Amino acid sequence: MKNEFKAIVDLIDKNTRVLDVGCGDGTLIEFLKKNKNINIRGLEISKENVQKCIAKGLTVIEGNAETDLKQFPNNSFDYVVLSQTLQAFLNPELVIIELLRVGKKVIITIPNFGNWKLRLHLLIKGTMPITKNLPYQWYDTPNIHMCTIKDFYHFIRSKNFKIFKSLAINNQNVSLINDSNIEIKNLFAELGIFLIEK
Amino acid sequence: MIVRKPLKLDCGKTINNFPIAYETYGSLNNKKDNAILVFHALTGDQYVTGINPVTNKDGWWSHAVGPDKSVDTNKYFIICANIIGGCMGSYGPGHQDPDTQKIFGTNFPVITINDMVNAQYNLLDHFQIKKLFSVIGGSMGGMQVLQFVSNFPDKTKTAVPIACSSSHSAQNIAFNELGRQAIAADNNWNNGEYFSKNISPDKGLAVARMAAHITYLSKKSLQEKFGRKLQKREHLKFGFDADFQIESYLRYQGSIFVDRFDANSYLYITRAMDYFDLPGQFKGNLSDAFKETKTKFFIISFTSDWLYPTQENKDIVIALNAIGADVGFVEIESDKGHDSFLLDVPDFLKALKNFLEKSYSDN
Numbered sequence: 001m002k003n004e005f006k007a008i009v010d011l012i013d014k015n016t017r018v019l020d021v022g023c024g025d026g027t028l029i030e031f032l033k034k035n036k037n038i039n040i041r042g043l044e045i046s047k048e049n050v051q052k053c054i055a056k057g058l059t060v061i062e063g064n065a066e067t068d069l070k071q072f073p074n075n076s077f078d079y080v081v082l083s084q085t086l087q088a089f090l091n092p093e094l095v096i097i098e099l100l101r102v103g104k105k106v107i108i109t110i111p112n113f114g115n116w117k118l119r120l121h122l123l124i125k126g127t128m129p130i131t132k133n134l135p136y137q138w139y140d141t142p143n144i145h146m147c148t149i150k151d152f153y154h155f156i157r158s159k160n161f162k163i164f165k166s167l168a169i170n171n172q173n174v175s176l177i178n179d180s181n182i183e184i185k186n187l188f189a190e191l192g193i194f195l196i197e198k
Numbered sequence: 199m200i201v202r203k204p205l206k207l208d209c210g211k212t213i214n215n216f217p218i219a220y221e222t223y224g225s226l227n228n229k230k231d232n233a234i235l236v237f238h239a240l241t242g243d244q245y246v247t248g249i250n251p252v253t254n255k256d257g258w259w260s261h262a263v264g265p266d267k268s269v270d271t272n273k274y275f276i277i278c279a280n281i282i283g284g285c286m287g288s289y290g291p292g293h294q295d296p297d298t299q300k301i302f303g304t305n306f307p308v309i310t311i312n313d314m315v316n317a318q319y320n321l322l323d324h325f326q327i328k329k330l331f332s333v334i335g336g337s338m339g340g341m342q343v344l345q346f347v348s349n350f351p352d353k354t355k356t357a358v359p360i361a362c363s364s365s366h367s368a369q370n371i372a373f374n375e376l377g378r379q380a381i382a383a384d385n386n387w388n389n390g391e392y393f394s395k396n397i398s399p400d401k402g403l404a405v406a407r408m409a410a411h412i413t414y415l416s417k418k419s420l421q422e423k424f425g426r427k428l429q430k431r432e433h434l435k436f437g438f439d440a441d442f443q444i445e446s447y448l449r450y451q452g453s454i455f456v457d458r459f460d461a462n463s464y465l466y467i468t469r470a471m472d473y474f475d476l477p478g479q480f481k482g483n484l485s486d487a488f489k490e491t492k493t494k495f496f497i498i499s500f501t502s503d504w505l506y507p508t509q510e511n512k513d514i515v516i517a518l519n520a521i522g523a524d525v526g527f528v529e530i531e532s533d534k535g536h537d538s539f540l541l542d543v544p545d546f547l548k549a550l551k552n553f554l555e556k557s558y559s560d561n
Contacts, residue, residue, distance in 0.1 A: 017522070041526075047545075050528045054549050057556025059494075061515060061527045071516040 004109055004191055005031055007167055007174050008081060011107055011195050012036060016078035019043065019103065021065045022085035026053035033058075043068060066090060069098040077103045084109050084133070084191070087143040100161065100198045109193045112168075114148030114186040133190055149177065149185055149192040156196055167193040201320045208473075211307040215296075218317060219287025220244050220279035223263065224271035226325060232558070233327045234269060235318065235354075236278040237335030237342035240410075240467055241459060243286040246278045247271070252286070253458055261542045268551035273558065274331060277321055281314040281342075283467050285460035288317075292393065292460050303462055304390030311338070311474045315345045322353065329353055331558060334550075336360035336539035337506065338467070341474050344487070344514065348476060351491035356557045358550065360498045361539045363510040364476040364484050364517070370505065373413050374468035377406030381461045390462050403461040404452030411451050416502035416535035420444065477517075484517035495525040496553045498546065500538040526553070 005028050012018060014036045020029050023042025026049075032038045041059040044050050053060035061068070065082075066089055080103030082095075087110065089095045099106045111133045121129035128138040136143065147155070149168065156163055166177040168189035177185045177192065185192075204214040221244040226233060236246055238258065247263040249256065263269040269276060280288035283306070291306035298305075322330065333354045335343045340362025347357045363370070381387050384402025392398050412420075424444040428434070431441065440446040480486035495518055499511035508529050518525040530546045532538040538546060 041524075047528065047531060051545065051549060051552075054496075054526065054528065054556070055552045057552075057560070059524060059526045061519075061525065062529055063512075063527070071512075071519045073520055076519075076522055 002027075003169055003172060003174060004083065004193065007169065007193050008083065008107055008109070009035055011165065011193075012038065012079050014038070017076070018079045018081060019072070019077045020081045020083070021069070021099065022082060022088075023049070023053065023058075023060060024083075025049050026056050026058045026060065028081065028083060029053070029058050029060075030056060065095055065098075069095070069102055072102040074101055075104050079103055079105050079107060081107045082109070083107075084111055086110055087145050087147065089145060092145050096159075096161075100196070104197070105164070106196050107193065108152075108196065109191055110147060110149070110152055111143075112149045112186065112189045112192050113146040114150055115190055116187050119187075131190075149189055150182055152192060152194065153177070153182060156194065162197045164195040164197060165193075166195070169193065199320070199324055201317065203320065205313070205317055207307050207313045208310040209308045213282075213289065213307065216282070216289035216317075217287060217293075218279050218282070218289070218320065220277060220321060221246065222278075223247060223276040224274050226275040226327070230325070230327050231329065231331060231355075232273065233275045233277060233325065233330050234332045234334060234554075235321065235330055235346070236263070236269070236276055237315075237318070237333065237339035237346075238278060238281065239335070239337035239339045240471065241407075241455070241464075242339070243284065244278045244280045245286075246276065258540060261540070262547060262550060268547045269334065269554065270551070274554070277325070279318050279321060281467065282317045283309040283314065283463060283470060285463040290460070291390070291462035291466055301391075301393040303393065304465070306462070306466065308469055308473075309466060310470050311341050311345050312349070312479075314470065315342050315349055318342075319346075319350065319353075329355060332356040332358060332554060334358040334360070335362075337362055337536065338471050340506075341471065341476075344476055345474075347491050347493050347495075348479075348487040351488070351493065354493055356494045356496065356554070358496045358498065358553065359511075359514065360550075361500055361503050361506050361511070361536055362514075363506045364474075364487075364514050365478065366472050366474050367510070371472045373410065373505075374472050376409050377468055378465050380405040380409065381465060384461075387461060390465075392461075398456070399461045400456040403456050403459065403464060404449075406461075406464060407455040407459075408448040408452045411448060413505045414535055414537040416504065416533055418502065418533045419535055422533075484514065485520045488518060488523055489521060491523065493524075494557060495523065497525065497527045498539075498549065499527075499529045500532045500534070500536070500543075500546070501529060502533045503536040503538060505536040 018040040020042040050062045118129035168185040169191040245257045247257040280286040340359035343359040381402040384399035386397045387399035427443040429446040477484040499508040515527045
């Protein structure tokens with residue numbers, strides 16, 4: 001179980017309705033179903049992944065978050081989860097607005113482009129960073145809107161959305177992000193997890 | 199099975215003591231919770247799998263239904279009935295009108311998808327099944343699935359509408375009208391009264407089938423299979439014989455169809471499809487059709503199906519999501535057109551099998 005998923009599970013209350021946007025092969029859905037009594041379904045763009053979810057007996061809808069979130073009514077889920085997918089959208093801002101419309105609360109995780117290894121890679125090597133979370137070459141990456149924890153933190157604030165909790169993940173460690181430590185977290189965290197509300 | 203209970207049809211007439219021809223596969227377990235009602239499409243019948251005794255060919259859904267197949271006859275009890283209006287034993291225009299003692303022909307009442315579903319519902323009482331495990335169908339069978347859940351929201355655990363629509367589009371109606379007019383243009387049709395004269399509108403029905411058959415395939419699959427290949431000849435003949443293989447193929451499809459299908463049934467069933475408008479039954483709101491249901495839906499469409507395209511299937515998903523219903527959806531990659539659901543399309547068969555198995559093990 002990925003640390004990220006463990007941290008997400010801790011953010012979600014029991015007996016709730018959850019939508020996992022970009023649910024992949026359904027690992028998180030399975031984990032949530034097992035550990036909490038949660039009514040959860042996924043939205044996934046890849047046919048291969050949709051098949052994997054069906055084989056696991058999970059409820060999944062094939063679709064694209066940028067066009068297919070509109071089918072869900074306002075506040076139809078207690079939580080909407082978006083795990084490491086935001087950076088792949090053509091228009092991340094619109095997706096966030098849609099997520100906040102559909103879900104009462106939204107959990108977004110982002111790979112942190114501010115991590116020191118990436119900064120160093122670019123500084124020393126002068127080429128686009130490749131890491132285990134971001135394993136692609138510049139020309140074949142689906143990640144077209146990378147941001148840092150700091151970027152995202154400021155963006156959510158500037159839109160007047162509320163951040164309930166923000167977490168930094170570095171190796172095995174999960175820690176809280178706040179105004180006073182954000183520079184440090186932005187330098188060392190590999191992932192940022194944000195629980196936000198309109 | 200003879201249905202004694204009167205059935206009031208949408209057209210206002212009531213039928214009673216009418217026959218429903220059905221087949222079953224597999225066996226009903228003691229808890230009676232493994233039954234699946236399969237609904238057939240326009241030209242299907244109750245012979246889902248195994249050898250069809252009328253045509254001596256494989257049943258229409260042999261790829262999907264059978265031992266260890268997607269709809270596993272080792273596990274589930276499968277029931278499939280010929281729809282009313284059909285011509286394979288259930289009450290239809292080829293039956294005798296009890297009032298006049300003459301073959302109904304076009305005096306048979308116009309039936310709807312709703313009537314078909316209500317007629318088949320009697321099978322649950324017949325087998326004393328309180329709740330089905332699933333209702334499954336493609337194309338017009340999918341429309342029956344939707345109507346079934348709408349009519350009987352707590353009578354099935356799962357529902358799988360495949361390659362269908364909640365409302366027949368203008369294009370769908372147009373193609374059906376083309377088929378009906380082809381039949382009507384055949385002098386042998388004689389306003390539906392041909393049984394007594396020992397004739398049948400074979401030419402008209404064959405043309406209807408040829409036109410419809412094109413709509414079941416994709417441009418790509420036709421091009422790949424036939425292209426401009428010539429039929430048993432080196433050069434064009436400069437005539438109107440079947441020069442091209444595609445012409446010969448369509449003529450053959452038309453000719454074998456008339457041996458197993460009744461022209462009047464073709465009129466009645468296409469009419470039922472055209473009248474199908476589930477949102478229309480609920481003041482335009484499809485979600486209201488499913489308001490009461492806890493049924494778990496799994497909707498499947500095919501990329502190359504232009505008769506019931508993905509978007510029309512997705513509209514059903516959207517309506518179900520709007521009320522928070524349990525719905526999954528997948529679009530299967532296939533270049534075989536609308537017919538994909540009847541053919542050996544591994545991704546489709548796999549998805550169907552997995553959905554049923556996982557839902558069944560939740561029992």
